[in-house]
Amino acid sequence: MNTPAWSGRSHGTHFDAALNALAQIHHVSGDPPQVTLYELARIVTEALNIERFSVWCATEDRRAIRLYFLYRRSTGAVSDGSILRKEDFPSYFRAPEGRTITIDDVTTDPVAADLLEPYLAPLGIGALLDAPIYSEGAPSGMVCHEHVGGPRTWSDEERLFAGVVADNISRLLEEFLRQRAEQNLRVYQRELQVLDRLEAMGRMAAGIAHDFRNLLNIVLANAELLGEDDLTPGQRVYVNDIRSAVAHGTNLAQELMHFGRDVAGRPSVQSLRPFLEQVSRLAAPSLGDCSIEIRQEREVSRVLIDRPELERVLLNLLINARDAMGGRGTIRIEVTQASGDRKSTGIGRAVCIAVVDSGIGMDADTRLRVFEPFFTSKPEGTGLGLAVARQIITRAGGTIEVESTPGVGTAMHVFLPVID
Ligand SMILES: Nc1ncnc2c1ncn2[C@@H]1O[C@H](COP(=O)(O)OP(=O)(O)OP(=O)(O)O)[C@@H](O)[C@H]1O
Ligand SMILES: [Mg+2]
Structure with missing residues (x-):
């Protein structure tokens, strides 16, 4: 770890203890990176007295950042996998370069303007203290210290601390990659x-x-x-x-x-229940004599996605279900919490939206080809419905899977990373 320039003149504050603890953290080969980050997140959220701590990594094409790790102090819950594209949030991504991006009040700071309505407000975040992370000298992501509640004035000491946290994250990420922990x-x-x-x-x-x-x-x-x-x-x-x-x-x-x-539109934090009810109403006129039944055990976590795009995915799945059932019967939409290994990234939590029909089903060959652009078995089909659906879900950090038995029916599972 870099020795912080200010350590010599600190006065034994609780930050000293936190800095010492951070310096002790090393990745143990064989452990998932999240185990190491969890330990770090507990120290940092405690020291800064913040609710949310997250690490975002740039994708290889540098057009987006992906949530690598999010820790909630009050619940100890971890999430990952959500994606923010730079072109969707220009004010934030064009923030002036410096050791930290300090936002005392997200409702008035122009840097937070794009993020406010779709992201910060729904999650209750009032103030931000973010610091870029570097890999081989180039910016490669962001560490975010998020205060839930109203505005908050970050002190100089807190800003310096945030910078040192980012240095530690940069060092740990390099350790993960070196140890091939991060596939x-x-x-x-x-x-x-x-x-x-x-x-x-x-x-x-x-x-x-x-x-x-x-x-x-x-x-x-x-x-x-x-x-x-x-x-x-x-x-x-x-x-x-x-x-x-x-x-x-x-x-x-x-x-x-x-x-x-x-263009992926603009992702925002979505609660699924009201969303699915609206999609059902929207889809009804196209579904002939099919009815929709929504099943959701309890309120599940929220997801980060462009609403019209997710609508498009659901409409495609519902219309396929209608076709498979010959235009009559009940289509079930089931929403459940899923374990993170069902989505493409990491071990954080996921939400599963399943569209289930009791239609003709698919044979093994069809199952393998459904996401292929232009693959269709319908005389009037374009074969693009599921290709578009997969494109949208992958962009949002999720996956889509098919489960089907000929003569019994089909379940299409959409997995999306949890954001809250
Ligand atoms: N629920 C389902 N049950 C049975 N087969 C399905 C189901 N969903 C998709 N398929 C199969 O996958 C193929 C591809 O689906 P996709 O939605 O991509 O295109 P399409 O429905 O044929 O045309 P469109 O572009 O109009 O959606 C379908 O033609 C069908 O053979
Ligand atoms: Mg279709």
């Missing part, structure tokens, strides 16, 4: 690379789809110009065929354009 970060980065390749393909497809849709509009406009009255009954059938083919093509073009879209 999750790498696995996640590989997934993002696959996603990037898919996106490049999607962008190309979206470009073509855009022009294609314009051409279809011309075809449609001309078909409309053939006045109904001048046509023989036989010719009318041809014109109707043109119209329905154009409608199908336009739908396909629209799906493709969404698939190629690179």
Whole structure:
């Protein structure tokens, strides 16, 4: 650990004891990194008298930070895996460089402006003391000391302490990587690379789809110009065929354009119960004679995701369930707490949203291919519904899995990291 410049002139405050304790922490080979961070988080939250302590690491492409570890002092609970993209929160990510980002009052500080409504306010965070972490000299993430409650004036001593905590985290992260304790970060980065390749393909497809849709509009406009009255009954059938083919093509073009879209919208902290009730209402007109039953044992934790994007995922899953059940029956949405190993990252907690139908199910070959773009078994399908769903969920740090038995039904499981 770097010896803090101010240690020589400190006056035996409780920070001295905390600093000594921090310096003693080393990663024990074989332990999960979280065990070591847990110990550190307890010391830091105690010393600063804060409720939340979190470590965020930059993704390899540096376009986002991923929650590596979050500790809540009052409950001792740990979370991880949520993702914040830099382009969604420019005011925070463009904060002036320095040893710490000090925000005494999140409601008035311009640096917190983008984060306030979607993130800080729902979590009750009133003041922030953040410090960047470095890997091989380059910024590689952020350590956040979050005060729950109203504003708070951070003292110079607290700011210096936060900087030393960040130094310790940088040192520990290097130890984890050196000891190969941290495979999750790498696995996640590989997934993002696959996603990037898919996106490049999607962008190309979206470009073509855009022009294609314009051409279809011309075809449609001309078909409309053939006045109904001048046509023989036989010719009318041809014109109707043109119209329905154009409608199908336009739908396909629209799906493709969404698939190629690179903007993830803006994630915010979401409670699932009211969200799912709203999605059920929204979906009802498209579900024919299917009804939805929501099952949630008790209030589960919140998640960090762009609301319209999660709506899109749920709608795709519900419509697939409807199709599988031939347009009638009950679709169940089940929300449960899941253990963290079911999501792509780490050991923090996850929420599982399962959409369960009693439809035709899938054979092994279909199960393997459902997330493949353009894979469809439906005459009017685009095969993009689940590809888009997986794209959205992966971006939010989660995973989506299929469980299905032919003739019995299908359960689609969406796992999302818990944020609160
Ligand atoms: N709940 C389900 N039950 C049975 N098969 C399913 C279910 N969900 C998806 N599938 C299978 O996976 C395929 C791909 O689904 P996906 O949602 O990606 O595309 P699609 O529904 O065919 O078309 P669209 O782009 O209109 O959604 C489906 O064609 C179907 O064969
Ligand atoms: Mg579909």
